[in-house]
Amino acid sequence: MNCKRLLAVLMLLCSPLTQAQPPEELRISVGDWPPYLSAELKHGGVIAHLISDLFADEGYRVNFQFLPWPRAYAAAAAGRFDASAVWMHKSEREADFLFSAPLLNEQFVFFHLKSQPFDWHSFSDLDGMRLGGGLEYSYGEAFDSFLSKGTVKMERVSSDRQNFEKLLKERVALYPQELNVGYASLRKHFSAADAARITHHPKPLLNNLSYLMLPKQLAGSQALLERFNRRLQSYRDSGRYDSYFRDLQAGKYEIPQAAPDAKLPLFE
Structure with missing residues (x-):
């Protein structure tokens, strides 16, 4: 190859047209919901990690913005974000x-002391018992209807911490x-000793599905949704989807504190 031809090849290789382009950015609004979504967790929590990887395999880079839940919804609905995560399906939404395929299966259970089997x-098996609960929180239509009968008493407070203390x-x-x-x-x-006193009953009280939502305001939402759903299904088929939640249960999304207490496994 003569010098002129070699120079032409080198110039072509160095041309901006041949250089890899950075991935397109997607902006997604989210609320704080540890351990699924939180700025205080590795990768922003397991769901943020999953969404990031799903879109990365489609050639996108995700930028999550944590907002109060009402703002996360409203800003995405107005088209200021490419998507919002994660939400239960409601017809008014x-x-x-547009709703993705189910991204998360939430399982509600009854926590109780190990010393009180x-x-x-x-639901009738709960008659006469005193329950903790969240303020203005729904545990599903069936259980809400049962609570309205008054055969059990639910004492509602504002935080998980208060409920576990009680x-x-x-x-x-x-x-x-x-x-x-x-x-x-x-x-x-809680300390490892106090946490070890508490367990949960394996029978679910409620199973909820949650979704990624893409705004109808944006013209590209339908095509992006289809790509996301195909990639999500491939993760499920390969077993990769489940690996994220095994890591969650192993505590791999937690950021160690300066002087952490001894930790227990998430499940027994």
């Missing part, structure tokens, strides 16, 4: 958003909460 098959002091017998959310709270707010 379909006016603003507990079993249940139907459970440890035996002021309530049960506390219904999402499985991973409950154990994340125990690990964050």
